[in-house]
Amino acid sequence: MWKHFPNYCSLFISFIQNYNYEIYITDYLALWFVHFAENDFVNLLKASNTTLEIDDMTLKSKGIEMLSNPDKLKRANVKIDSTTMQVSMSMLFGYSLKLNLTLTEGSKEMFFQIVTQPLLKLVQDLKSSESELRHLLKKKDLEIEEYKSEGAQVARHFKTSKFNEEQHMNQFKAYSECFGLSDIPLTILERSIDLPENIIVKKELVSMKTEPSLSLIKTEQVPTMAEPGNPPVFENRTVQATVSVKREHVKVEPKLESNDPRKRSRARLNL
Known part of the structure; x- marks a missing residue:
């Protein structure tokens, strides 16, 4: 569901909780x-609220409440830079809880x-509903005409004019x-698109990747043949070696400065 x-005034947000936590803004x-x-959603909330000490379950439920009820936010700021959007929001729970997001x-x-x-499915659904209602209105008008032809009377305060389908269609x-x-x-309406997997997974969640093999060229000294009784002679030769390089993405968690009591505050929760 899209919510303002x-x-x-021109932005709408949608929060979907399935296997992952999906956030969309359009x-x-x-x-x-x-x-x-x-x-990772819980870790992001921790990074956005370094001065609060809240258990993970409570933190997660409060974060979900923020995204599910944007109309109750205390503050919401958006900054668009090229292909990214920076969002900062906060909500009051007896204390101020923040959430900072980077969207692509x-x-x-x-x-x-x-x-x-x-949206196309919505349009088609409304069109089907409108067609059915028009059919029912015409059917009711025929029934009323039959009752009248048999001598039935319609109460004055319930009397309505006959449905004019042509006028209705010209208006809408x-x-x-x-x-x-x-x-x-x-x-x-039923078209299915397989999105590339790298679109679905957040960049910070990418694990180890194996890069293609790299060719390294180095120079080393190799002994050559020497006359008996003489010391060996070394010459420089170029050697090519192929190595496999693995690159690992390491995610660094923000540190909480717990040694300074002035920078720590405990959230008082009514459990």
């Missing part, structure tokens, strides 16, 4: 996103899957101007 992001021109595993702009395929396709014609008389094709 406070202080920014202005319906572009889409920004970030995904977290549960542990999604591809056009992701925009279609997260924004465009659900945005759908017909866009799609004509046909429904939105199922090939669009």
Whole structure:
């Protein structure tokens, strides 16, 4: 569900909790996103609130409440720089809890899957509902005419004019101007797109990668043949070696300065 992001009339936020924690923000021109595993979401909350001492379960539930109820946020700031969006928000729980996010702009395929396709399904659903209601109205008018033809009387305060379908369609014609008389094709409504895996996984969560083998060239001294009784003679030769290099991404957790009591405060929670 898209919810209005406070202080920014053109931004909407959606928080989805499935296997991961998925956060999306859109202005319906572009889409920004970030995904977290549960542990990384908790670690981010800790990094955003270094002066609070809260257990992980409470911290996670409060973070979820912040993202699920953006209308209750105390503060929300957004800064867009090229393809990234920096978001800072806070909510009061008897104390101020902060959450700092860095979102990445999604591809056009992701925009279609997260924004465009659900909106098209909504349009088609409303169109189907409107068609059914028009059919029921015409059917009710026929029933009323039959009752009248049999001598039945309709109470004055319930009397309404007959449904004018042509007038109705001329008044609400945005759908017909866009799609004509046909429904939105199922090939669009049911289209499935496989997003690249590197789009779905947050950068900080990338584990060890094995890079391609690298060719290293070095120079070493190699002894040559010498005359008997004479010391060996060394000459420089170029040797090429192939090595496999592994690169490991190390995530550094922020340190809490617990030695200075002025920089630590304990959150008092009503459990």
